[in-house]
Amino acid sequence: MDDGVILAADDLTKEFKGFFAVEGVSLKIKRGQIHALIGPNGAGKTTCFNLLTKFLPPTRGRIIYKGQDITAMSPADIARLGLVRSFQISAVFPHLTALENVRIALQRQRGDSFDFWRSQKVLLQFDERARALLAEVGLSEFEQTEAGDLPYGRKRALEIATTLALDPEMLLLDEPMAGMGHEDVDRIAALIRRISADRTILMVEHNLSVVASLSDTITVLARGKVLAEGDYASVSKDPRVIEAYIGAGHG
Amino acid sequence: MSAAVETDNSGISVQQARGGMPAHHAAIFIALLAAGLVAPFLLYPVFVMKVLCFALFACAFNLLLGYGGLLSFGHAAYFGGAAYISAHAAKVWGFPPELAILSGTLAAAILGTAIGALAIRRQGIYFAMVTLAFAQMVFFFSLQAPFTGGEDGIQAVPRGMLFGLINLRSDITLYFVVLAIFLGGLLMIYRIIHSPFGQVLKAIRENEPRAISLGYRTNRYKLAVFVLSATLAGLAGSTKAIVFQLASLTDVHWSMSGEVVLMTLIGGMGTVFGPIVGAAVIVTMQNYLATMGAWVTVIQGCIFVICVLLFREGVVGVIARWVKRPL
Numbered sequence: 001m002d003d004g005v006i007l008a009a010d011d012l013t014k015e016f017k018g019f020f021a022v023e024g025v026s027l028k029i030k031r032g033q034i035h036a037l038i039g040p041n042g043a044g045k046t047t048c049f050n051l052l053t054k055f056l057p058p059t060r061g062r063i064i065y066k067g068q069d070i071t072a073m074s075p076a077d078i079a080r081l082g083l084v085r086s087f088q089i090s091a092v093f094p095h096l097t098a099l100e101n102v103r104i105a106l107q108r109q110r111g112d113s114f115d116f117w118r119s120q121k122v123l124l125q126f127d128e129r130a131r132a133l134l135a136e137v138g139l140s141e142f143e144q145t146e147a148g149d150l151p152y153g154r155k156r157a158l159e160i161a162t163t164l165a166l167d168p169e170m171l172l173l174d175e176p177m178a179g180m181g182h183e184d185v186d187r188i189a190a191l192i193r194r195i196s197a198d199r200t201i202l203m204v205e206h207n208l209s210v211v212a213s214l215s216d217t218i219t220v221l222a223r224g225k226v227l228a229e230g231d232y233a234s235v236s237k238d239p240r241v242i243e244a245y246i247g248a249g250h251g
Numbered sequence: 252m253s254a255a256v257e258t259d260n261s262g263i264s265v266q267q268a269r270g271g272m273p274a275h276h277a278a279i280f281i282a283l284l285a286a287g288l289v290a291p292f293l294l295y296p297v298f299v300m301k302v303l304c305f306a307l308f309a310c311a312f313n314l315l316l317g318y319g320g321l322l323s324f325g326h327a328a329y330f331g332g333a334a335y336i337s338a339h340a341a342k343v344w345g346f347p348p349e350l351a352i353l354s355g356t357l358a359a360a361i362l363g364t365a366i367g368a369l370a371i372r373r374q375g376i377y378f379a380m381v382t383l384a385f386a387q388m389v390f391f392f393s394l395q396a397p398f399t400g401g402e403d404g405i406q407a408v409p410r411g412m413l414f415g416l417i418n419l420r421s422d423i424t425l426y427f428v429v430l431a432i433f434l435g436g437l438l439m440i441y442r443i444i445h446s447p448f449g450q451v452l453k454a455i456r457e458n459e460p461r462a463i464s465l466g467y468r469t470n471r472y473k474l475a476v477f478v479l480s481a482t483l484a485g486l487a488g489s490t491k492a493i494v495f496q497l498a499s500l501t502d503v504h505w506s507m508s509g510e511v512v513l514m515t516l517i518g519g520m521g522t523v524f525g526p527i528v529g530a531a532v533i534v535t536m537q538n539y540l541a542t543m544g545a546w547v548t549v550i551q552g553c554i555f556v557i558c559v560l561l562f563r564e565g566v567v568g569v570i571a572r573w574v575k576r577p578l
Contacts, residue, residue, distance in 0.1 A: 053464070055460065055463075074468070075463050075464065076463050076466050076467055076468045076469070077466075077468075079463070079464055079465060079466035080466045084464060084465070084466075085464050086464075087460065087461065087464070091458055091460070091461040091464070092458070092461070093453070093454050093457035093458055093461065094457055094458075095453070095457055096453060096454065096457065100450070103450070104450060104451065104454045104462070104465065105465050107447060107450065107451065108465060108466050108467070110447065112468075112471070113446075113447040113448050113450070113451050114448055114471075114472075114475055115446060115447055115448055116442070116443040116446045116448035116449065116475070116479065117442060117443075117446065118446050118447060118448075119271075119442070119445065119446065120445050120446055120447055120449065120450060121271065122447060123447055123450065162465070166465060166466065
């Protein structure tokens with residue numbers, strides 16, 4: 001059944017005490033694409049994201065990743081399958097240096113790290129790769145800076161470097177541009193395009209110009225349901241989308 | 252790989268990135284050893300042994316709070332529980348001191364595993380409350396169980412012969428055994444903090460959802476550090492029972508759980524050496540102000556308030572900020 005679909009959601013539903021944050025959402029994300037999930041505030045994008053990465057258990061529905069039903073798996077186990085997410089607020093380890101942040105992810109190659117009796121010298125083997133990843137996102141000069149002291153845009157870059165350290169097949173980016181200045185947006189957009197070369201990316205994003213320039217496919221959510229799907233040209237012309245999301249002003 | 256010191260504009264961090272023990276930490280360890288060797292000839296050895304037992308207890312607690320980010324409000328259960336087992340083993344079973352201490356420590360490990368497995372399912376204040384609830388159960392068990400001696404505790408515990416060779420009746424002899432246990436425990440905690448496991452632990456403390464999203468099954472790490480902390484707290488409690496030849500309800504009382512929080516916060520949570528300072532401050536006050544009775548608690552309370560208001564990082568935390576190095 002592998003028709004190029006890497007991640008599929010079927011009838012995904014999340015109910016909070018009678019309120020349906022996400023209702024009957026079915027998605028098919030094709031391997032190698034950049035797929036964007038957009039929609040007005042409260043449309044259920046982030047909930048959808050949390051369901052796909054199992055940070056929230058769905059009320060109903062199934063999630064299939066590479067032909068495997070992952071609906072019942074824990075979030076850590078999903079990450080181990082190569083489906084790695086980012087967070088809306090920047091998710092770094094603030095009191096660890098940039099280098100250590102990336103190394104935490106590289107350390108996963110050792111499997112579990114329960115060896116409390118061993119010196120952390122064994123982690124030095126990852127330094128070279130960590131430096132290469134930091135260089136890739138332009139953070140070489142900050143390698144010894146505590147992540148909490150980095151400016152916002154740099155934190156997002158560090159987060160991406162950390163995610164890339166896992167070499168995931170698929171990335172889920174939750175509003176990678178949120179709260180960023182113009183230069184940062186351009187830099188991160190270029191970075192996302194570059195890393196998408198051999199990966200699949202699903203992202204939630206508010207910045208429409210970014211969505212327009214980056215995405216192959218766009219799914220529009222409104223009130224917890226899929227409103228429209230397609231490339232930017234067709235979605236942006238869809239009258240329901242214009243009404244629900246882009247608004248009369250853009251029409 | 253040798254611990255060659257590379258000079259760089261940030262020499263210290265380079266050395267730390269290399270994973271070896273930084274020079275200033277090594278210097279502190281040597282100073283502690285030197286102070287420990289001299290102390291019994293300047294101060295009353297039993298007093299210094301009390302400081303060492305509580306310092307180890309506070310360091311064990313700090314491993315959980317400062318590095319695991321988990322506030323347990325029931326650490327008296329492992330400290331006091333181990334003291335009972337250690338005292339019982341030495342007195343009733345006739346175990347030599349090393350095996351008595353080992354039994355107590357093992358008991359704390361088992362207790363920590365059972366309580367920890369349930370407590371880590373909850374976060375924040377709920378975690379603290381669950382640990383407190385279980386510690387209260389241990390308290391009531393200690394009050395009612397026949398072998399603990401109820402209100403009297405287990406008294407006149409024999410210190411015995413270490414390895415069947417060294418008579419521990421002399422305070423000075425026992426002192427050096429306690430010093431060795433303390434330094435061994437401290438080095439073990441130091442290694443745990445600076446191990447691959449310690450790195451993951453810090454990541455979980457800083458941002459647990461992110462650690463999960465990187466594929467770490469964080470509950471297992473939290474349980475592991477909980478058990479390690481409980482075990483080391485048990486080592487401290489077992490040793491204390493042999494030193495004072497006594498295990499009593501005081502050791503399992505909830506106020507003991509509070510005291511270790513106090514020691515850790517005053518000394519500096521999340522610093523390697525802070526809890527030692529905190530323990531020394533509290534034990535010294537309890538000893539030298541003992542004549543003032545209930546006022547000791549009031550003074551302790553005042554010191555705690557001042558500490559929280561003026562230097563929240565604790566004594567060693569403030570010093571670490573001054574010298575701009577982690578201590």
